[in-house]
Amino acid sequence: MKVGLFGANGRMGRVLIEALDLSDDAELSVATVRDDSPWVGLNVGELAGIGKKEIDCSALSSLSGSDADVMIDFTLPSVIESNLSWCVENTMPVVIGTTGLNDEQLAALDEAAKHIPIVFAANYSVGVNLMLSLVRQAASVLGETADIEITEAHHRFKQDAPSGTAMAIGEAIADELGRDLKTCAVYGREGKEPERDQGTIGFATVRAGDIVGEHTALFADIGERLEITHKASSRLTFAKGAVHAAKWLYGKQPGLYSMVDVLNLKL
Known part of the structure; x- marks a missing residue:
């Protein structure tokens, strides 16, 4: 399964690159950063400190709907609505770990979930x-x-x-x-x-x-x-959980899911 990242240069973005590198059944297919970011063109492995890989960071504006099967977003509240809009336009499932969302951003999340499957959790551990x-x-x-x-x-x-x-x-x-x-x-x-x-x-x-x-x-x-x-003790714990959620989400019907659904927990 092809997994794409929003905000690959963030703290969690870098750890997600490592988690996908360790995965046996999911691979990093695209890693985006802001168009004006100095990280555009940097090798993702070098960014994450795990050695050179086959993919370089790409500008967000160049992202195509064919680049991934599922996207993962651990960016900032200020860009969550634009990222959601892109996912809806491209019928792209997305795993979201961005926290600190206000009521308007949460409403945008609910609206997007009417069109695409979304896993949203405050913590993926x-x-x-x-x-x-x-x-x-x-x-x-x-x-x-x-x-x-x-x-x-x-x-x-x-x-x-x-x-x-x-x-x-x-x-x-x-x-x-x-x-x-x-x-x-x-x-x-x-x-x-x-x-x-x-x-x-x-x-x-x-x-x-x-x-x-x-x-x-x-x-x-x-x-x-x-x-x-x-x-x-390690952000890799959260990253592995997000990758697990991405694999679970692929092929699901539109809706807003949580890690309770992913892990089949009884609350």
Whole structure:
């Protein structure tokens, strides 16, 4: 199967090049960068640090619908709508790992999914998606009495906060408890505040160094607490998950899918 990349020069783009190089049944067929990027024409293997390969980075404007069977997009929210438009125009399935999307961009995602199959996930790690199932179980038992806090840590370059994965964890917990995360989330505490409202879900964010990704869901009651934690040590974990999703997506009907569908998890 031929897999194409949007944003090949990004942090995840480079790791996706490596993941596709390691795959036995999917191959990188095209790797795009912005038209004005200095990376246009650079060999993808040299870009990813894995030795010279047969493909060079190409300008986004030269991308053709015959270049790939599935595209993968781990770029930026600012270009997600134009990338989706191209995929719809070319009836191209796409795996999207871009986080930090606003309501308008999420609406564009929903609209595109009426025409093409899309896998959209905040995190493509198998462990994180299993964690989403585990936090639901914990919430169903402890959620009415425990205080719930979500902490996450990432590298200094990550722009959105809290992370998309932290928000997905919060959404899973809130959904299990019949709450609206938009009204019950607390994103920061400072100074003297009233006693904690047990119905809230708190978020705390760390940005430092080269932390790949750490997430913890804390359920704290009087006398005991439960912590469910996932730590990623390599972005290759996410890239391999995205490649797996691309292979799963090929041939599917239009619709918006998640890693729950890809991994056949029961939430």
